[in-house]
């Protein structure tokens with residue numbers, strides 16, 4: 001592995017802590033502010049339109065832009081987690097400045113989320129999964145902490161399929177972006193070499209959808225954004241009724257009747273809706 005693509009947790013955490021003071025500024029500049037629209041769209045897909053969620057989770061949240069977007073869109077409590085404390089500090093300051101009190105910022109590892117099963121109405125991640133040492137475990141954790149019927153949403157960079165867009169995108173990512181990064185943040189040049197490498201070697205959408213399925217999520221779908229330079233992957237934790245429908249064949253003869261399952265509900269299970 002190239003040293004620039006080293007994803008050991010310590011290296012990733014230190015890299016984001018170091019770039020944290022300029023992260024938001026460079027993010028918006030280098031993406032021509034499109035990242036704001038992408039996160040808005042991802043937040044929109046975290047629940048069905050008329051639904052009233054109580055609590056949502058943003059993991060690998062960095063400076064919390066997706067979490068704050070979730071709060072704005074759904075008016076619910078949000079928990080914003082990352083393992084880079086300085087990124088979170090900047091997010092918490094932003095939330096205070098915007099007088100958002102219903103956002104809680106917590107240091108947490110995406111590979112071992114410190115929350116009970118089914119604690120959230122949705123769990124989302126923006127541009128974070130690509131940086132995690134073990135993305136499959138992170139997706140399983142996301143699926144675990146979401147209630148039955150709740151959504152898991154992953155916003156990530158993708159490689160465009162059309163050759164002319166792909167070539168232009170790779171030229172910008174490999175040549176222009178690291179140069180701009182070095183000019184604007186000379187002491188953080190490693191991060192802007194890491195970015196194109198991490199995108200080029202990232203899991204394609206179809207494979208990520210498979211990972212979501214094998215983590216127990218259903219109704220998985222992918223929505224490309226901006227000619228395919230990014231995309232949103234959505235999955236739903238199945239309700240008990242869906243699990244019943246998917247269960248194999250009739251009961252074995254030694255079982256007199258079907259085992260009792262809780263009645264299906266489209267609302268979150270408030271009793272299980274424990275504090276994170």
Ligand SMILES: C[S@@+](CC[C@H](N)C(=O)[O-])C[C@H]1O[C@@H](n2cnc3c(N)ncnc32)[C@H](O)[C@@H]1O
Pocket residue numbers: 009012013016027059060061062063064065066081082083084087108109110111125126127128131132133
């Ligand atoms: C590119 S930033 C994305 C930040 C934010 N979600 C956004 O939309 O701008 C990736 C973040 O993932 C975090 N991260 C990577 N691996 C992690 C892990 N195992 N646990 C928690 N955070 C992690 C990094 O600390 C970093 O803040």
